[in-house]
Amino acid sequence: GQQLNQSPQSMFIQEGEDVSMNCTSSSIFNTWLWYKQDPGEGPVLLIALYKAGELTSNGRLTAQFGITRKDSFLNISASIPSDVGIYFCAGDPIRNYGGSQGNLIFGKGTKLSVKP
């Protein structure tokens, strides 16, 4: 089946540092989504990407939709303690019939820890 490879699995950084994580796949995607999940809570959508090459920012977060449509990255600049959590990517793959059912493929997440 289709899979997303998300890396790194975990990161332990100093407050103020920049963070970068990425997702790759052997499949082509229509859409890339990035989420943040706090312990015991539902994932919150951070950024949605719709076109190859698209670069989108949300505050200190920046994400890009890879040109090949098979990858995406998320950067967090000047990390702060509240950035702690699990970040994961999700992709909406192109399907044979051309449509989309919203059945996303998910990465396994990057656990971010920030040291004050």
Add this chain to the structure above:
Amino acid sequence: DGGITQSPKYLFRKEGQNVTLSCEQNLNHDAMYWYRQDPGQGLRLIYYSQIVNDFQKGDIAEGYSVSREKKESFPLTVTSAQKNPTAFYLCASWTYTGELFFGEGSRLTVL
């Protein structure tokens, strides 16, 4: 405010019991989903529904059942046939612009 409401937040079940998790959305979304989340694993799709009175099995549907009698509601029943039901369950709804929004989750523990 618009959103997805899951209840209960925490649920305990004895072995052999069926339990039902509620999911309600007021976003006017047609498509709704149930996912299971286990530590260290990605989200796994249990069931989804594209429209009222219709639903499809996901990757791990065995031991679960759903209904979609109203657009706003998509309850999930965890039956006694589900051998390892302890997990965090997430309900979501999807916009046709390609965004998936999640509820706050329900944690089920089998005693």
